Amino acid sequence: MYTFPENFQWGVSTSAYQIEGAVNEDGRGESIWDRFAHIPGKVSDGSTGDVACDHYHRYAEDIDLMAELGIKAYRFSISWPRILPNGRGEVNQAGIDYYNDLINKLLEKGITPFPTLYHWELPVALHGMEGWTQRDTAYAFAEFAAVCSAAFGDRVKHWITHNEPWCASMLSHQLGMHAPGIRDWTKALTAAHHILLSHGLAVQAIRKNIPDAEIGAAPNFEPAYPATDTHAAREAARIWDGYYIRWFNDPLFGRGYPADMVHFYKEEGYLPYGLNFVLDGDMETIAEPCDFVGINLYTRHYAKEDELLDVFPFPDHVPLEELTAMNWEIYPQALQDTLCRIWFEYRPKKIYITENGCSYLDHPDESGRVDDQRRVSYLEKHIKAAHNAIACGVPLAGYFQWSFLDNFEWGLGYTQRFGIVYVDYETQQRYPKDSAFWYRDVIGRNGLAE
Ligand code: FCB
Numbered sequence: 001m002y003t004f005p006e007n008f009q010w011g012v013s014t015s016a017y018q019i020e021g022a023v024n025e026d027g028r029g030e031s032i033w034d035r036f037a038h039i040p041g042k043v044s045d046g047s048t049g050d051v052a053c054d055h056y057h058r059y060a061e062d063i064d065l066m067a068e069l070g071i072k073a074y075r076f077s078i079s080w081p082r083i084l085p086n087g088r089g090e091v092n093q094a095g096i097d098y099y100n101d102l103i104n105k106l107l108e109k110g111i112t113p114f115p116t117l118y119h120w121e122l123p124v125a126l127h128g129m130e131g132w133t134q135r136d137t138a139y140a141f142a143e144f145a146a147v148c149s150a151a152f153g154d155r156v157k158h159w160i161t162h163n164e165p166w167c168a169s170m171l172s173h174q175l176g177m178h179a180p181g182i183r184d185w186t187k188a189l190t191a192a193h194h195i196l197l198s199h200g201l202a203v204q205a206i207r208k209n210i211p212d213a214e215i216g217a218a219p220n221f222e223p224a225y226p227a228t229d230t231h232a233a234r235e236a237a238r239i240w241d242g243y244y245i246r247w248f249n250d251p252l253f254g255r256g257y258p259a260d261m262v263h264f265y266k267e268e269g270y271l272p273y274g275l276n277f278v279l280d281g282d283m284e285t286i287a288e289p290c291d292f293v294g295i296n297l298y299t300r301h302y303a304k305e306d307e308l309l310d311v312f313p314f315p316d317h318v319p320l321e322e323l324t325a326m327n328w329e330i331y332p333q334a335l336q337d338t339l340c341r342i343w344f345e346y347r348p349k350k351i352y353i354t355e356n357g358c359s360y361l362d363h364p365d366e367s368g369r370v371d372d373q374r375r376v377s378y379l380e381k382h383i384k385a386a387h388n389a390i391a392c393g394v395p396l397a398g399y400f401q402w403s404f405l406d407n408f409e410w411g412l413g414y415t416q417r418f419g420i421v422y423v424d425y426e427t428q429q430r431y432p433k434d435s436a437f438w439y440r441d442v443i444g445r446n447g448l449a450e
Contacts (some may be wrong), residue, residue: 002387002448009112009398010443011073012066012420013355015119015163017049018407020079022056026094029085031121032129033410036179047413053405054428059102065421065430066404067109069440074111075354075400076102077119077163080144087123087131088140096151103155114354114400115152116160116218117145117202118195120168120179129180132169132191135277142201146209153210160294160354161199161206164220165248168195175311177411185270193277196251200285218294218354219248221338224301227317232305239264240303253346254287292397293342294354297335299328324358324378325416332381339389339396350397356382357402359409359416362433370422370433379435383448401439405430 017033037048055062066074080087082095099115106113118141122131131137149159162168172178174188182188203215224240226233242261250258257275265271307313315329322330339351357379362372379401390396406419414425420436423429442448 001450002384003445004387004447005390005397006446008446009073009114009352009400010071010439010446011075011112011114011398011400012071012404013075013400013402014055014404014407015077015116016079016082017052017077017119017121018403018409019053019055019405021049021051021054023050025056026082026098027085027092028079028095029081029087029092030124031079031081032124032131032179033120035124035129036181039181042179042181043411043413045413045415047408049408051425052408053423053425055405056098058428060105062405062430063102063105063109063111065432066111069432069436070443071111071404072443073114073158073398073400074106074404075114075116075160077116077121078148080118080121080141081123081125083147084123084144085125087126088143091147099152103152107155112158113156114158114160115148115156116163117141117148118161118168118198119163120172122179130182130187132173132194133187135194135197138194138198138201141198142205145202146205149206149209149213153206153213157210157213159206159210159213159215160218161202161215162195162217162219163354164218164296165192165195165199166220166244170243171311185265185268186272189265189270190277192247193275193282196248196286197282199252200288203288203290204285214291214350216290216292216294216348216350216352217252218296219245219252220296220355221245221334221342222297222299222301223334223338223341224303225334227302227304230305233303236305236308237301237303239308240301243309244301249293249342249346251283251286252290252293253348254283256283290348292350292352293346293348294352295338295342296355296402297338297353298326298356298358300331300334302329324374325361326359328358330358330378330381332385335382336385336388336392339386339394340392343389343392343394348395350395352398352400353386353396354400355402356399357418359418361417362422364422364424364431368431370431372433372435375420375433375435376438379439380448383442387447
């Protein structure tokens, strides 16, 4: 038996641009993802989030379905340009109304709202595509956090500032694979700093409006394991860990930027002006105390000595059946190791798994059934790993499966399906997959039977 603690938050996760659609409706402004997705060649299937799952018009039915499945908590994101079309200043009342309705509907159904403020929808009105390279954007984000916490704080007590700062900075500004599509190490590290700073400022803004709020960020974790028993592979794993995990988590937990990585980046020429973007007091602001840390984890990184910082190497060390449709290795031990490590190393008050899941391209049969046994198996293994971590003392308070619906998977468009609910994009019909019913039973018994 794998029974979870009482009041464990069994949730599902989504983000606004990936599901809402309605990008030009009711006064919403333009985000860097709207613009990026419309540039030919940026999204592999040429698609955009213009319509996505049409959740903006279908949120009520979608929440009904969550309730039928017994979902206890819903992590969604609030689209910044829907609330502040110009990034700051004038508030779009229609945007506030939309999220008010969504939140009220969730509460009516007994589902706890867990909004994320930044799931990558930076308004273009703030310095065009490169907003995060500008310090000023951190202050604009704090204003956005203040507007949202003032509007929804009477009912919403759980707040996530940033989703995956590594993606918002490095994947977007160093690797150029996500909006704004820049490839420049110095800009990426500058953007990373402004994002971290904006997190601290947002925590302060939310705390001011909602003294009893629970607030945290949701960084992503792809822990490195050396591919071979060599010094060089272990070094590759250390550098990866610094680049992906410690560069973000050390500052968030008050340790400043990791010295070994500052040294490495300087040697590589990535910090020609040193840490000149760090002003007095920034590191204290970034380390503003939080109530939890969110962990987004899907796979591990297999660190090879000759592939330093190769972000998506094909994992040819495992058989194909151990890969998901993303070509990500299924490695549940990474979840257990990461939960234990974060707990022992940083001592957060609480941890939520804010994203975990897998893409498989299963479709409905004639009867509408979607047999996605591979997803059930993935989720089961990861939920067991989470349970093992609790047994080691980790204060894990919730698990949010990614994702409730199949949706727009960023640079891969609609070629991936992460949902426990299948979406037919032609008809917008929803089909709960076998995994959705399986998850309902997990929630019902607060764990796994065996
Ligand atoms: C994470 C993102 C999320 C989704 C999953 C598959 O990196 O936060 O939006 O794309 O990966």
